[in-house]
Amino acid sequence: MSDLVLYLLVFGTLGGAFAGAAILVWFERRLLGIWQDRLGPNRVGPLGIGLALADIIKLFAKEDWVPPFADRFVFIFAPTAIVMAMLLGFTVVPYTSELHIADLNIALLFFLGMTSLAVYSVLLGGLASNNKYALLGGLRSAAQMVSYEVFMGLSLMGVVMLSGSFSLVDIVNAQAERGWFVISQFFGFVVFLIAGIAESHRLPFDLPEAEHELVAGFHTEYSGMKFGMFMLGEYLGLILISSMITTLFFGGWLGPGFLPPIFWFFFKTFILICFFILLRAGIPRPRYDQLMSFGWKVMLPLTLINLLVTGAVELWL
């Protein structure tokens, strides 16, 4: 791959991720509206798509205020961490067998590392705000993310066993031979999906910012574009998790030959994003202790049994 294509790909990914996140703000509200039997935002521009632009202008134009009681250094650093970590996570996503920014032999671990670094944003934001609701939100997110990270990593080890590599390109190529891993690794897929929602702390697992009990959780004190960065990070996380599920379990760019491979990648990712929004529309928020005990008492045993059975099948069959 020539340098020019690589640079185009890097800037395309950057621009595409930002634009995707901005459009998702509108798209999610529109879809939620349809599923909840109302119209949703439909006034600005065709189908209301101008709302994405209006939201961006609003966020940039709002007063950017640092509370005098906050820890200034950490308060400003916190929102940048989530966006940086999520954007770095995009570097290992393979769009097609040829079109990818970096095909590392540790790509899967790199992705897990970047999602685990994104936790700091929420944690430090909650700590630096010096506000009891923000602190509680940060505490919850720390416990939630550290717990769900364990199953998130373990659920992928079945995929690694079947494909024999941490490289995402190799994993998709293995799916060309052995069928999509969503069939052979169904429990791994379910656990990864649930852990993915918990990691990007989206509804129904948005306990760190549960507005019915914690005002707005960790971002209570944030305003303007700093708040916008948290939102941007959340939507980038949603896109990243969807594209990772596509790559790991739904065969990435594989698909019938009448359309180019890159179409299939984006089509599957799009369907998964819609599915995540449907989950938000359809499922109520669990209580916090229910979330934690569900994780440790259901998800962890399920993951371990899945790992054991996969290992046994690989070894003896």
Added chain:
Amino acid sequence: MLEIGLFYVAATISLISTVLAVTRYNAAHALIYLIISLLASAIIFYVVGAPFAAVLEVLIYAGAIMVLFVFVIMMLNLGSAGDDLEHHWLQPSMWIVPSLFCFVLLIEIIIVLSTGDNMLAGTVVTPKQVGIKLFGPYVIAVEIASMLLLAGLIGAYHLGRRYLSDVREPSAENETND
């Protein structure tokens, strides 16, 4: 050449942030510098040809253990009182003996580096090689580590269990009294 440049930049960042992590009075600031130091050492690992160790450094140390450190700081939530205490503890005279030891180590490193070979000429170690080594010659070390973790797990379970039964007993008595 690029690798040597990357190595020295990462090493400098690592050194500076480690020193800052030690000297900060505010625990949250110290932790941020410590995390940066760990990330810098991950880049050093990557540059010297150990990508697997580099990612584990990010995943385990920066991504999990440091999160627990921040968690504890949040639970305690000392605020500015902690800073004052730390300020009180960290007198300049505290630095004399550690600095002396560090100076001796520095001299040793300079001697080693001036006689040793070029460290950056190493080969790349893939995850597969690490796995084969871990579950081949070093399998006993892995087993001992897993036993240690199991002991920790059982200990934590035991502590949590006793606490729960203490809480539940009075309410059970109340029910029978009623």
